[in-house]
Amino acid sequence: MPNTNIRYKKQEEARGGEDSLPCAKAVAKVKEMSEIKSNRSYKNGRSRKDNPQTVDLVMNLGIDPKQADQMLRGSIALPKGIGKTNRVIAFCDGELIEAAKKAGATEAGGDELVDKVSKGWLDFDVAVAHPSMMGKVGKLGRVLGPQGKMPTPKAGTVTPEVANAVAEYVAGKLEFRNDAGGNVHMAVGKTNFSVEDLTENIEAAIGRMVKLKPATSKGTYLKNVVISGTRTPGVKIDVSAL
Numbered sequence: 001m002p003n004t005n006i007r008y009k010k011q012e013e014a015r016g017g018e019d020s021l022p023c024a025k026a027v028a029k030v031k032e033m034s035e036i037k038s039n040r041s042y043k044n045g046r047s048r049k050d051n052p053q054t055v056d057l058v059m060n061l062g063i064d065p066k067q068a069d070q071m072l073r074g075s076i077a078l079p080k081g082i083g084k085t086n087r088v089i090a091f092c093d094g095e096l097i098e099a100a101k102k103a104g105a106t107e108a109g110g111d112e113l114v115d116k117v118s119k120g121w122l123d124f125d126v127a128v129a130h131p132s133m134m135g136k137v138g139k140l141g142r143v144l145g146p147q148g149k150m151p152t153p154k155a156g157t158v159t160p161e162v163a164n165a166v167a168e169y170v171a172g173k174l175e176f177r178n179d180a181g182g183n184v185h186m187a188v189g190k191t192n193f194s195v196e197d198l199t200e201n202i203e204a205a206i207g208r209m210v211k212l213k214p215a216t217s218k219g220t221y222l223k224n225v226v227i228s229g230t231r232t233p234g235v236k237i238d239v240s241a242l
Contacts, residue, residue: 010036011232020238026227027198030055033232034191052083052192053229057202059184059209060224063217070214072184073177075155079204080197081172083190088169089113091129091137091151092162099163100128104170114140122147126169128157148175184209191229202227206242 011033021029034053063070090100090108100108106124107113114136117127120143127144129137129151137151144150151157155175159165178184188201206225213221228234 007036007231008233015233015235018236020236022241023202023237024195024199026235026237027055027195027202029235030227030229030232031191031195031198034229050231052190053231054083054187055189055191055193055198056228056230057186057188057205058224058226058228058234059186059206059222060226061178061182061184061209061217062219062221062223063178063182063214065178065180065182067214067216069216071178072209072212072214073152073154073175074208074212075157075173075175076186076205076208077168077171077173078188078201080189080193080201082174082187082201083193084172084187086125086169086172087123088126088128088166089117089124090162090166091127091133093130093133096130096162100166103163103166105166108166111136117143122149124149126157126175127151128159128162128165128169130162131158131160134158148177188227202237203242206237206239 014033014036015029061072063072065071087106088104090096090105091110091113092100092108093110097108110133117140122143127149134151141150153159156165157169157175174186176184176186186205188205189198206222210222222239225237225239226234227237
């Protein structure tokens with residue numbers, strides 16, 4: 001779109017070169033770029049009003065995704081949240097159903113919920129399951145797997161503590177996994193967050209990846225770390241300064 005192209009060019013000019021910056025300066029640069037407008041209005045004469053953009057973090061890691069012992073998957077609750085709440089469902093039975101709903105689950109139940117999802121209902125972000133339900137939930141792998149919504153112990157979404165897990169994910173706890181290129185993508189907040197809050201979230205996310213470094217990973221582990229807004233160019237973070 002013409003407006004987007006004009007704005008993007010202005011953002012690239014504001015970014016300057018592509019040198020790596022200390023984390024806080026990289027965050028400030030993304031926030032600065034997110035506020036740049038195209039100075040053009042819609043045909044109806046009203047100016048476009050932008051909502052806060054999601055700030056995305058991409059970490060290119062020195063891992064071999066083809067090796068099972070180097071694949072990374074887990075979950076993290078960032079210290080300052082991510083500016084959104086998740087829609088969470090819980091596969092459980094008995095008294096846990098009511099507890100899950102009180103914790104914020106949009107849907108909770110056993111056979112009926114499994115049947116509903118098996119028929120294609122996917123209007124949720126995260127699925128949590130009690131271990132006793134996995135014999136039934138496991139059949140949903142073909143439905144939930146491609147969506148990245150299949151409960152798994154590694155992500156903390158298969159747990160006896162269903163209500164606690166629901167509450168954490170409703171509050172914005174994130175699941176992550178590396179892609180085929182050895183990258184981990186993660187939302188770390190919104191452009192209306194303060195520089196300090198975004199920096200704290202980013203450093204927490206990078207710190208988590210460092211702790212998860214596979215013992216068999218060789219060479220440089222944190223190869224490249226970039227942050228961007230939904231509609232801004234990326235800015236490299238100088239990981240040596242962390």
